[in-house]
Amino acid sequence: MTETNQPSTPLAARTPEEIADFLTAQRTAYEQLKEAGLKLDLTRGKPAPAQLDLSDRLLSLPADPITASGVDTRNYGGLEGITELREMFADLLWVEPEQVVAGGNSSLVMMREVLVDLWLKGAVDGERPWSQEEKVTFICPVPGYDRHFTLLEWFGIGMVTVPMHEDGPDVEAVARLAAEDPSIKGIWIVPTYANPSGSIVSQEVAERLASMPTAAPDFKIFWDNAYAFHHLTEDEAKSADVLSLASAAGHPHRPIMFASTSKITYAGAGVAFLAASTENVKWYTSHLGKGAIGPDKLNQLRHLEFFGTPQGVRNHMGRHREIIAPKFAAVDEALTARLDGLEVATWTRPTGGYFVSLDVLDGTASRVVELAREAGIALTPAGSSFPHGEDPRDRNIRLAPTFPSLQDVSTAMDGVATCVLVAAAESLLG
Ligand code: PMP
Numbered sequence: 001m002t003e004t005n006q007p008s009t010p011l012a013a014r015t016p017e018e019i020a021d022f023l024t025a026q027r028t029a030y031e032q033l034k035e036a037g038l039k040l041d042l043t044r045g046k047p048a049p050a051q052l053d054l055s056d057r058l059l060s061l062p063a064d065p066i067t068a069s070g071v072d073t074r075n076y077g078g079l080e081g082i083t084e085l086r087e088m089f090a091d092l093l094w095v096e097p098e099q100v101v102a103g104g105n106s107s108l109v110m111m112r113e114v115l116v117d118l119w120l121k122g123a124v125d126g127e128r129p130w131s132q133e134e135k136v137t138f139i140c141p142v143p144g145y146d147r148h149f150t151l152l153e154w155f156g157i158g159m160v161t162v163p164m165h166e167d168g169p170d171v172e173a174v175a176r177l178a179a180e181d182p183s184i185k186g187i188w189i190v191p192t193y194a195n196p197s198g199s200i201v202s203q204e205v206a207e208r209l210a211s212m213p214t215a216a217p218d219f220k221i222f223w224d225n226a227y228a229f230h231h232l233t234e235d236e237a238k239s240a241d242v243l244s245l246a247s248a249a250g251h252p253h254r255p256i257m258f259a260s261t262s263k264i265t266y267a268g269a270g271v272a273f274l275a276a277s278t279e280n281v282k283w284y285t286s287h288l289g290k291g292a293i294g295p296d297k298l299n300q301l302r303h304l305e306f307f308g309t310p311q312g313v314r315n316h317m318g319r320h321r322e323i324i325a326p327k328f329a330a331v332d333e334a335l336t337a338r339l340d341g342l343e344v345a346t347w348t349r350p351t352g353g354y355f356v357s358l359d360v361l362d363g364t365a366s367r368v369v370e371l372a373r374e375a376g377i378a379l380t381p382a383g384s385s386f387p388h389g390e391d392p393r394d395r396n397i398r399l400a401p402t403f404p405s406l407q408d409v410s411t412a413m414d415g416v417a418t419c420v421l422v423a424a425a426e427s428l429l430g
């Protein structure tokens with residue numbers, strides 16, 4: 001640690017000489033950091049080994065491969081997943097069981113499949129396949145999840161950004177864009193503890209998204225509820241019931257919800273879910289059935305037995321919280337200790353999810369990431385929370401503190417703070 005939490009004058013308010021002295025001190029700290037020979041990785045939101053261990057009872061389940069309704073999970077069939085697990089997650093996601101498909105291990109795969117189906121076949125409420133449209137554009141709240149953006153880019157789908165606020169996307173901007181441009185076919189929303197901002201879509205914003213008039217009749221909301229149950233505090237966010245809201249507003253086919261147990265049980269061997277209108281579910285499974293005879297029902301049954309009840313999922317998430325909440329606290333502690341009062345950075349204090357979003361001085365995020373890399377601290381590349389990897393202000397950095405040990409998180413964040421200070425002082429000195 002190089003500097004403690006003293007009352008500080010904002011860096012930009014200091015004289016050039018004072019900033020130069022400050023830079024010299026931070027460079028000394030940075031050289032010490034490099035000499036420490038760290039090898040730390042805060043790039044991706046992965047569960048820590050201790051979190052994966054929580055689910056190891058899965059490895060000896062199921063006790064019996066036949067479900068309560070008599071399905072032999074070892075055999076082919078059951079494209080929409082086993083009934084009992086669909087019921088369990090319908091309860092957790094506040095939807096009806098027939099609106100839920102339990103699939104394979106990845107919700108991102110399901111999102112890609114839905115986009116492929118829209119592209120090749122068109123939506124249930126659309127006039128033609130999206131591939132036959134002159135232009136297709138998505139609204140992208142930023143900062144957002146990099147894999148959403150790379151997937152859209154891969155399709156050649158245009159991206160128009162709107163700011164992400166604490167209560168969700170800038171809904172005025174979204175409503176205006178969707179109303180006036182028929183090429184705008186959708187929006188990707190992470191409604192609960194968004195990646196990376198930690199934002200929670202409010203009931204009002206959800207209502208507006210579900211009910212707003214759109215120029216495209218087949219406008220879709222990809223409601224990616226990857227962190228629906230991933231609370232970090234007692235203050236447990238409850239996601240808006242977007243399917244009912246859209247249905248009540250006369251747009252039942254607009255939202256398609258996704259979720260998974262990737263960060264509940266095993267990131268590589270969980271179960272993913274899609275929930276939508278029953279017409280959308282039929283549409284999805286009819287396309288799915290062209291290339292699949294059924295999902296891994298044995299893994300679904302294993303999950304069902306492991307959780308027991310919907311409350312079993314919530315209890316299990318409490319055990320995750322015990323492991324990861326201290327890591328989020330460590331991020332905040334290190335950043336506060338080193339940066340508070342200097343006005344060179346702001347960061348989120350999420351109440352759930354997997355990320356902290358750090359905004360540094362405009363034009364310095366790439367430099368911070370480069371300095372950190374040279375000191376052995378791997379951060380997600382600057383710009384990755386924006387379409388095409390381009391942050392127009394070069395200021396946002398996504399921090400993922402779940403995977404490293406608590407000690408490593410503290411060490412890494414103290415190092416990141418040094419990099420933020422070096423880059424800020426360099427920038428202010430021109
Ligand atoms: N959506 C979001 C917002 C995510 O952050 C992630 C994981 N980083 C995923 C989806 C991936 O989900 P899955 O493991 O179910 O494919």
